[in-house]
Amino acid sequence: MTQALFNNYKRRPVHLVKGEGTKVWDENGKQYLDFVAGIAVLALGHSHPILVNAMKEQSEKLWHVSNLFENPEQEKLAASLVADTHLSHGFFCNSGTEANEAAIKMARKHTGKHKMITFLHSFHGRTFGSMSATGQEKVHSGFGPIVETFEYLPFNDVEALKAAADDDTAAIMLEVVQGEGGVNPVTPEFAEAIQAICDEKGILLVVDEVQTGIARTGTRYAWEQTALKPDIVTLAKGLGGGFPIGAMLGTAELFETFSPGSHGTTFGGNPMATHVAQAVIDTVFDQQFLADVEEKSMFFKQQLAEALPNLQVRGMGLLLGIESPKPIADVINEAEAKGLLLVGAGETTVRLLPPLTVSKEEIKEAVAILKDILA
Numbered sequence: 030m031t032q033a034l035f036n037n038y039k040r041r042p043v044h045l046v047k048g049e050g051t052k053v054w055d056e057n058g059k060q061y062l063d064f065v066a067g068i069a070v071l072a073l074g075h076s077h078p079i080l081v082n083a084m085k086e087q088s089e090k091l092w093h094v095s096n097l098f099e100n101p102e103q104e105k106l107a108a109s110l111v112a113d114t115h116l117s118h119g120f121f122c123n124s125g126t127e128a129n130e131a132a133i134k135m136a137r138k139h140t141g142k143h144k145m146i147t148f149l150h151s152f153h154g155r156t157f158g159s160m161s162a163t164g165q166e167k168v169h170s171g172f173g174p175i176v177e178t179f180e181y182l183p184f185n186d187v188e189a190l191k192a193a194a195d196d197d198t199a200a201i202m203l204e205v206v207q208g209e210g211g212v213n214p215v216t217p218e219f220a221e222a223i224q225a226i227c228d229e230k231g232i233l234l235v236v237d238e239v240q241t242g243i244a245r246t247g248t249r250y251a252w253e254q255t256a257l258k259p260d261i262v263t264l265a266k267g268l269g270g271g272f273p274i275g276a277m278l279g280t281a282e283l284f285e286t287f288s289p290g291s292h293g294t295t296f297g298g299n300p301m302a303t304h305v306a307q308a309v310i311d312t313v314f315d316q317q318f319l320a321d322v323e324e325k326s327m328f329f330k331q332q333l334a335e336a337l338p339n340l341q342v343r344g345m346g347l348l349l350g351i352e353s354p355k356p357i358a359d360v361i362n363e364a365e366a367k368g369l370l371l372v373g374a375g376e377t378t379v380r381l382l383p384p385l386t387v388s389k390e391e392i393k394e395a396v397a398i399l400k401d402i403l404a
């Protein structure tokens with residue numbers, strides 16, 4: 030194979046050419062169940078008619094307009110995202126890392142401080158701010174001085190947090206379930222401690238919902254199932270259902286912090302992205318849809334517990350992880366051969382993130398394959 034691309038991905042030797050719902054096909058016509066879903070991107074699966082239509086509709090009207098002009102679709106989407114929450118405002122960008130950059134800038138500007146607490150095994154993105162926020166040495170390695178000042182604490186360790194959070198701290202930033210880091214959910218005690226410390230010391234709370242948001246965990250946002258009441262929430266992945274879009278949401282108190290010129294983007298929230306994202310949100314924020322995700326999650330966990338009673342399963346909603354007794358590279362290879370696409374998380378976890386539209390039948394098929402490999 031020629032090598033016209035940089036070598037920054039370890040790509041699987043599979044060339045997918047078509048997808049429908051949870052199913053995808055490679056160039057040889059082999060069918061797979063897609064339990065990667067673009068890493069939690071394809072909330073409605075592949076080629077969902079609602080999104081295909083939304084895309085067609087908007088592409089015939091208006092593709093792009095600069096953020097120098099009015100954009101009522103952005104207004105509407107932001108209002109949908111904050112409806113019935115304590116949050117008030119939104120900003121749109123194109124990706125998770127950009128959403129977190131906006132959050133870091135907002136937290137610094139609002140507080141006038143620059144110390145931020147994040148956690149070991151977290152993942153917040155690949156640009157300098159978000160990379161620096163990420164509590165993984167291997168993500169920083171080779172790039173020289175990172176952005177000051179992030180302190181990486183052990184996750185779910187209340188004492189370490191109490192010792193580190195002080196009057197110089199601008200913000201605490203976390204994922205409700207560490208996705209890339211191994212599918213590690215925040216414990217209820219830790220969520221309570223974080224919120225109490227933020228309230229007591231006036232520290233901003235940033236919740237990175239890039240992976241956990243947009244109904245992935247059975248509620249609109251994962252923080253809704255915890256004691257966390259974030260000042261800032263970041264989104265991307267599932268938000269566009271496959272069309273690139275990210276967002277930062279925040280409370281009314283933050284409104285004055287950004288003024289015209291404080292922050293911006295050329296593409297962020299353009300009409301194509303916002304129109305498709307609106308169709309995603311209108312579908313997945315429906316109460317019945319959310320209840321279905323939760324029900325499928327329980328079914329999935331139950332099936333896994335029966336098939337693999339000795340293995341630990343972690344996670345929330347349709348973001349699950351199995352602690353694997355085998356090297357995860359082998360599990361992924363074997364599953365692929367048997368027609369199931371998987372992705373790892375951390376060193377020892379197999380991650381399961383099917384489209385939120387996955388059927389119980391498809392969950393059963395996937396569990397049968399996992400049983401073959403892991404039992």
Ligand SMILES: *Cc1c(COP(=O)(O)O)cnc(C)c1O
Nearest residue numbers: 124125126152153154208239240
């Ligand atoms: C994927 C991810 C990001 C980065 O998103 P990109 O769109 O790849 O920049 C940030 N935070 C979390 C929790 C993620 O899972």
